[in-house]
Every structure is written in C-alpha cells, then in structure tokens.
Amino acid sequence: MDKLRRYIFSHLNVLFFSIFIPLFTIASVIFMIKLATYTSIIQLNIGEMGKLYLFVLPELLFYTLPIAFVVAGALTLYRLSNDNEMVVVFSLGISPSFLVRILALPAFLLTLVLFVDYVVITPYVNSMSKNFLAHKKAEAKFNLSASEFGHNFGDWMLFINKSDNASRSYGDVVLFNKDLKEEVLLVAHTAELLNAHGNLQLQLNDGEGYSYHDENFKRMNYKHLIINDVIKSDSTLYTDTLTYWTMSPSDQEFRTRLLITNALLSLLPILSLFLIVALGVVHARHQKRWIYLWLFISIVIFYSCAIITQRWLGFHALWAVALGWLFTTYFIYRRLVGNRF
Numbered sequence: 001m002d003k004l005r006r007y008i009f010s011h012l013n014v015l016f017f018s019i020f021i022p023l024f025t026i027a028s029v030i031f032m033i034k035l036a037t038y039t040s041i042i043q044l045n046i047g048e049m050g051k052l053y054l055f056v057l058p059e060l061l062f063y064t065l066p067i068a069f070v071v072a073g074a075l076t077l078y079r080l081s082n083d084n085e086m087v088v089v090f091s092l093g094i095s096p097s098f099l100v101r102i103l104a105l106p107a108f109l110l111t112l113v114l115f116v117d118y119v120v121i122t123p124y125v126n127s128m129s130k131n132f133l134a135h136k137k138a139e140a141k142f143n144l145s146a147s148e149f150g151h152n153f154g155d156w157m158l159f160i161n162k163s164d165n166a167s168r169s170y171g172d173v174v175l176f177n178k179d180l181k182e183e184v185l186l187v188a189h190t191a192e193l194l195n196a197h198g199n200l201q202l203q204l205n206d207g208e209g210y211s212y213h214d215e216n217f218k219r220m221n222y223k224h225l226i227i228n229d230v231i232k233s234d235s236t237l238y239t240d241t242l243t244y245w246t247m248s249p250s251d252q253e254f255r256t257r258l259l260i261t262n263a264l265l266s267l268l269p270i271l272s273l274f275l276i277v278a279l280g281v282v283h284a285r286h287q288k289r290w291i292y293l294w295l296f297i298s299i300v301i302f303y304s305c306a307i308i309t310q311r312w313l314g315f316h317a318l319w320a321v322a323l324g325w326l327f328t329t330y331f332i333y334r335r336l337v338g339n340r341f
Contacts, residue, residue: 077280114266
C-alpha cells in the first residue's frame with residue numbers, strides 16, 4: 001500500500017506543478033496588466049512594482065492552488081487508467097475508496113493552507129497594499145517644481161526657486177501662511193520632502209521665520225524645521241484577524257460575503273475527492289470520458305454556487321453548498337466507479 005501511495009504521489013506531483021505553474025503565470029500576467037494601469041496615476045519603480053506583486057501573491061495562490069490540485073488529481077488517475085494500471089490495482093482487491101483516502105491527506109493539508117491564507121495572511125497584506133497605494137497617490141498629488149507661481153501646501157503658500165524632483169530636494173524655499181490672527185513667513189535655504197511612516201513631511205533647512213500678530217513682530221533662526229501632516233493618505237488600519245472580519249461597519253456586508261465565499265473555495269480540494277476519482281478512474285477500452293470538459297464544468301459550477309448562494313443563504317450557504325456538493329459528487333462516484341470496480 002505504501003508503494004502504491006508513493007507511486008500515485010509521484011505522478012500527482014509532476015502533474016500538479018505542470019498545471020499550477022501555467023495557471024499561476026497567467027494570473028500573474030493579468031495582475032501585471034492591472035499594475036500597468038496604476039502607472040498612469042502614480043510613479044512606480046521596479047522595486048515598488050515588485051512590492052505590489054508580493055502583496056497580491058497570497059491572493060494568486062489562493063485561487064490557483066485548489067484548481068491545480070483538483071485538475072492534477074483527476075488527470076493523474078486518468079493517465080494511470082489509460083495505461084491500464086488502475087485495472088491492475090483493482091484486480092489485486094484494492095477498492096476505489098483507497099484512492100480517496102490516498103488523496104485525502106494532501107487535500108486536507110491544502111485546505112488548511114488556503115484557510116490560513118485567506119483568513120490571516122490576505123487581510124493583512126491587502127491592508128498594506130491599500131496603504132501603499134494611498135500613500136503613492138498622495139505623493140502624486142504633491143508634485144513640486146520650481147515655478148514663478150506658488151503651490152498650495154495645505155494651509156501654506158509655497159514658492160520654490162530651485163528643484164530636483166529626482167532627489168525630492170528644493171532650494172530657496174519660501175512659505176507663507178495667513179490666518180485670521182497671525183501672518184507667518186518662512187524662508188529656507190534648502191528643503192526636502194520626507195516620508196515619515198506613510199505621512200509626507202517637508203523639512204526646511206538653514207532658514208529664518210517671521211510672524212506678525214497684534215502689532216508684535218517675531219523673528220527666529222532655525223537649523224531644521226519640519227512641517228507635519230501636510231498631506232495625509234487614507235490609511236487602512238489593521239489590528240488583528242478577528243477585528244478585520246467582524247468589526248468593520250463600513251463594509252461589513254462585503255467582508256461577510258467574502259468570508260463565506262472564500263471558506264467554500266478553500267474547501268474545494270477536500271470536497272472534490274469523490275469527483276476526482278469519479279472523473280479520473282476509467283476503463284481504457286470501454287469508457288471514453290471528456291475529462292477536460294467535465295473538470296471545467298465542475299469547477300465553474302462549484303465557484304458559481306459559492307459566489308451566488310451566499311447572497312441568498314448567508315452563512316447557511318457553507319453547509320448547504322458543502323453537503324450538496326459532497327452528496328452530488330459521491331453519487332457520481334458510486335455510479336461511475338464504485339459500482340463498477
């Protein structure tokens with residue numbers, strides 16, 4: 001039995017990676033096309049594009065791993081059946097249920113990986129990605145350059161005589177702020193644009209400041225002066241997994257639906273064991289199944305049920321879809337394989 005298990009796993013590994021790598025590559029290309037649309041709004045270098053790709057990596061794995069496993073498992077058994085090796089296995093008194101038990105362990109482990117992926121890792125990474133994009137968009141709005149016209153810098157009017165946008169450094173900078181009670185004028189020899197934990201800051205170097213208030217005139221010299229919170233990005237706060245999924249009143253309905261749908265999608269490997277054996281085990285001489293077509297139809301049906309039923313049934317869709325899929329695939333398994341071999 002151990003030799004048979006290792007033999008099936010060896011074929012499964014080869015087919016799994018031969019299916020997973022193209023799927024993952026296609027999904028990555030689609031994301032890269034989407035990433036290219038960001039460059040029309042914000043400036044991204046190679047390192048930042050790689051960072052965004054790492055942010056989306058858990059989501060890519062979540063949608064490609066279960067499909068690759070189901071397809072690879074069915075094709076593994078189908079290939080062994082066409083080579084008449086399954087006939088030999090059944091002739092030795094081994095039942096088809098043994099094949100289900102062999103595939104149950106990797107299916108269970110994959111389900112656990114998918115569960116951790118979408119419950120724990122993906123929310124945290126998505127929050128980081130949203131904060132990164134929000135900060136880059138805020139930076140894009142803050143495009144300073146030397147000009148005879150001033151720039152709006154929060155409540156300040158900013159005038160720049162020299163600029164180096166590549167290094168974000170500026171020279172001969174003047175800032176003016178006038179409110180109802182006080183007028184403030186800042187002059188700096190140089191200035192730098194800084195990123196302080198997601199908030200933009202303007203650091204003034206080697207300058208002077210003047211203020212006028214109620215007939216009082218004040219003057220000061222400074223070595224470094226930082227103006228904080230000039231532009232704030234809409235950051236997404238992430239505290240912990242439980243808070244993310246249960247305590248977000250703004251989009252709680254969307255997150256609940258996403259939680260139900262992803263829970264069902266993560267169960268695809270373990271719920272499709274009977275389907276894998278039913279489609280993969282055939283008699284090479286008497287049965288010709290269109291396995292690729294049925295695999296495609298089966299995956300589309302399962303994903304459609306996972307997405308649509310949660311809109312009607314809520315959390316009841318978890319047990320309804322899981323039990324419905326399990327019973328349906330078991331019936332197909334008994335009809336096509338269990339009663340024949």
